[in-house]
Amino acid sequence: MSSLKLIGEDRSVYEYKAGHAGAFELPSGKSFQSRIAYSAVHVVCDPYADADPLANAQIDWEATLAYRRYLWSLGLSVAEAMDTAQRGMGLSWDRSKELISRSITEAKAVGGRVASGVGTDHLLLGASVTVEDIIAAYEEQCEFVEGHGGSIILMASRALASCAKSPEDYERVYGHILRQVSRPVILHWLGDMFDPALKGYWGHANVDEAMEVCLRVIHANAEKVDGIKISLLDADQEITMRRRLPSGVKMYTGDDFNYPSLIQGDEQGFSHALLGIFDAIAPAAASAMHALDEGDIAKYNDVLAKTVPLSRHIFQKPTYTYKTGIVFMAYLNGHQSHFRMIGGAEGARSIVHLSKLFTLADQAGLLVDPDLATQRMKLVMALSGIQGG
Numbered sequence: 001m002s003s004l005k006l007i008g009e010d011r012s013v014y015e016y017k018a019g020h021a022g023a024f025e026l027p028s029g030k031s032f033q034s035r036i037a038y039s040a041v042h043v044v045c046d047p048y049a050d051a052d053p054l055a056n057a058q059i060d061w062e063a064t065l066a067y068r069r070y071l072w073s074l075g076l077s078v079a080e081a082m083d084t085a086q087r088g089m090g091l092s093w094d095r096s097k098e099l100i101s102r103s104i105t106e107a108k109a110v111g112g113r114v115a116s117g118v119g120t121d122h123l124l125l126g127a128s129v130t131v132e133d134i135i136a137a138y139e140e141q142c143e144f145v146e147g148h149g150g151s152i153i154l155m156a157s158r159a160l161a162s163c164a165k166s167p168e169d170y171e172r173v174y175g176h177i178l179r180q181v182s183r184p185v186i187l188h189w190l191g192d193m194f195d196p197a198l199k200g201y202w203g204h205a206n207v208d209e210a211m212e213v214c215l216r217v218i219h220a221n222a223e224k225v226d227g228i229k230i231s232l233l234d235a236d237q238e239i240t241m242r243r244r245l246p247s248g249v250k251m252y253t254g255d256d257f258n259y260p261s262l263i264q265g266d267e268q269g270f271s272h273a274l275l276g277i278f279d280a281i282a283p284a285a286a287s288a289m290h291a292l293d294e295g296d297i298a299k300y301n302d303v304l305a306k307t308v309p310l311s312r313h314i315f316q317k318p319t320y321t322y323k324t325g326i327v328f329m330a331y332l333n334g335h336q337s338h339f340r341m342i343g344g345a346e347g348a349r350s351i352v353h354l355s356k357l358f359t360l361a362d363q364a365g366l367l368v369d370p371d372l373a374t375q376r377m378k379l380v381m382a383l384s385g386i387q388g389g
Contacts (some may be wrong), residue, residue: 006355010082023363024287038280040084057342072112074286090343093122119155152185168204260304280329321348
């Protein structure tokens with residue numbers, strides 16, 4: 001097993017040898033029974049596109065769809081065109097439409113489950129944007145997804161956060177949209193650590209007060225709400241809200257810090273999963289979900305516990321740059337041939353951060369081919385001026 005040189009937080013260069021490849025038990029073609037597990041999934045950019053990566057990002061469609069087929073083959077569901085796919089951070093609504101339509105078609109072909117993000121991101125933000133504009137924008141995107149036979153994840157709206165004057169504006173917008181959709185949707189409450197533009201969502205900076213507004217929306221429209229994903233990185237808040245949901249409305253954890261215990265649950269309930277980290281730890285996530293189905297709690301916890309340090313590292317502040325770590329894992333594991341991202345986001349994390357990510361992934365058994373991962377990591381290190389190994 002070849003070694004390489006990495007760099008630590010103290011700027012010291014050290015030798016490291018990868019070799020902890022995990023052997024995850026993955027029953028072929030078997031879907032999960034006890035939990036729904038969505039992976040919010042990244043996109044693979046086209047590294048050869050001679051286009052502005054910020055204004056006109058291009059996607060490698062075959063590599064992007066191949067990764068979705070891989071997730072479906074493990075039994076995972078796909079949450080499409082969400083923030084993990086750099087929605088609103090390089091992935092435009094126009095590009096998202098093609099991504100959603102292609103993903104829905106692919107899911108039907110292989111029998112996979114997919115739900116797609118709907119928002120208001122095609123609006124030009126400004127003082128002139130009104131609540132009526134936001135309703136119309138949501139309606140347009142909902143119509144597109146439902147017109148393709150897709151399921152909706154109703155994403156939080158930067159425009160609504162910007163122009164809402166009161167919690168009643170949120171209740172008005174969500175109530176109108178939920179009355180219009182043809183089948184139940186998943187709501188998405190994304191904390192401002194993931195998107196600073198969403199600070200004060202639901203009309204309150206205080207999370208407890210914001211939760212009251214969100215719960216009012218859900219209780220008033222329970223028949224149109226499949227569930228809610230909350231991404232607040234606060235397990236206690238999620239459990240509190242989970243226990244207050246109407247019967248039949250699911251909680252989908254978006255907590256990339258505390259997901260093992262939240263999915264396992266307690267005597268009063270559990271959370272399903274809609275997680276960006278499941279993109280990076282897919283084999284471990286699938287193995288753990290199968291163990292949970294079989295009632296093997298010890299194995300479930302053993303598998304996921306090893307992934308938590310990696311997840312907490314990938315999602316460390318600034319949290320919204322976690323996408324860089326997700327794509328880096330796909331590169332290390334050979335799911336794409338390059339470490340490039342739309343919007344140039346591959347540069348959003350330091351070489352120190354990526355060095356530690358490499359060791360944590362190895363220790364979790366998530367470098368599928370340690371030799372390949374080492375080769376690729378050496379190239380990344382060389383670009384930062386660290387040669388050899």
